[in-house]
Amino acid sequence: MGLAITGVAWDDFRLVKAVADRGGLTRAAEDLGINHSTAFRRLAAIEAQTGTRLFERHRGGYVATPAGIAMIEAAGRMEAQVARFQRESAGRSLEPAGELRITAPAGLVANTLMPLLGRFAERYPLICLDLVVSEEALNLSRRDADVAIRASDEPPATLVGRRLATIQWAVYGRSDRIWPPLSECVWVCPSEAVAGGRFTRFLAGRATSGRLGMRINTVLGLREAIEAGIGVGPLPCWDADASPTLVRLSETVPELTAGLWLLTHPDLRHAGRVRAFMDFMAEAFVGLRPAIEGLSRPR
Template sequence: MALHWDDFRLVKAIADRGGLTHAAEALAINHSTAFRRLAAIEASLDARLFERRRAGYVPTAAGEAMARAAARMEEDVVTFSRAMAGKGVAPAGELRVTAAASFVSGVMMPMLGRFCARYPQIRLDLVVSEEALNLSRRDADVALRASDGPPPTLVGRRLADVAWAIYGPACGPSTLEDRDWVSPSEGVGGGRHARFVRARAGTGRVRLQLNTVLGLADAVEAGIGIGPLPCMQGDGRPGLVRLSGVEPDLASALWLLTHPDLRHAPRVRAFMDHMAEEIAALRGLFAGAPAT
């Protein structure tokens, strides 16, 4: 008869408690079942595991060896269970992250560098896209998105408020009147940024539309026109200057999102915790506070 984990548990329980009655109680089985199982184990091993004495069951050398083996197995089970719960296991595996080009080219790369140094067993696959990839289809594991509110099918954290202002080239006039504009396309922010520009400039003064924030910043810096930009992007360019205060109508938030099925995966938790720590130090800049 091949031995099973329950056989080792029974022998250990008898050795620990000095008898069948207390061992059976600890294992939630009846006395007769424990008696029959012990007899079957000894028969299969062709060895006596306990001396039956008036004071109780005393393990033989074979019984002590089997009880020690059971203790080691029990410890391995506990260690493995903790590991599967994410305790004491270094996060590992591939993690696909998606973010917009404006965030990747600005502050994200140094953050990812520190993440890779901190978690060398995680391989990052970074998908740079202005489109909201479908996390429900697992197009990405984690998304960094600027949004008024994430879809209800995803879970995550609101990392920072994202303020916008109007920017122009540093070498140009400091006024908004009689200026050409560049505008986000209708696909950016649900079209509200484009509507904002049309309301300020009129359609006749919009010289260029782009679907990326990074392209907008390049266009403003090139002198094609003035336009709205996230303060984190505009303030980080020496060639740009703010021409307005923070525009409340354009405000959004930076979210770190994942699918509910992945939220407890160690590599996902590690990335989300790391990015939350990193971005917390920059919340003021995202919100439009001047750099100090």
């Protein structure tokens, strides 16, 4: 039986794609801002209108049928076209005004980025900032964000921007303790899931006779754990050197180095609010670069 999609609304395509992406009705309904019963009735109506079943219901979730896959693929193409239209429309706005969605990692937000955002907001009062704090790389092509501040060795080729600095890391511990050689210390370290296992590989070559005191599944909270005395561990120099309770115990660590990038989508780079933000941050980070690159004198 063929799939008849004549007269099916864009919102129906969105629902079918959301069910596929989220594996079921409940999470799809949450994403779309509707309740479960509404999503159930709408999906039943879509299947009745198209004359075919779009999903097989299994205990583990909803699995798309061939007809469902065809509709999901069509929805993906439509979503890409809508996102492209939105980007191009936003890119035509030359005035620094309107909503600007920024994504940045949590470790950068509180002490470093927020004061800069305060100064930016004062300079551009017609821009409404929407800050998405996330360690994940949001999709700028879908306009999950307009601008990303991202730690990366290889930023996506589909984005444009500039390298703000090189993030240097070193090993730190509490400044009120006398530490044995690092190989004998108790360590605090991000888990295998962080940065592709980079920190786990780093630790394997150093904690030869020491032990792991804490593993954390994010960089957020790492400094607080080391300040609490749980152990020594790697920290970005710009953050740790500013803490009076910490002391640097090593030289900077090349294998943990990463670039700090300011990125946007090519369709948005000429939009007034995006251009204003990119220029402002590039200038502001010049003064922060020595601390980010570990050039400030350790105590």
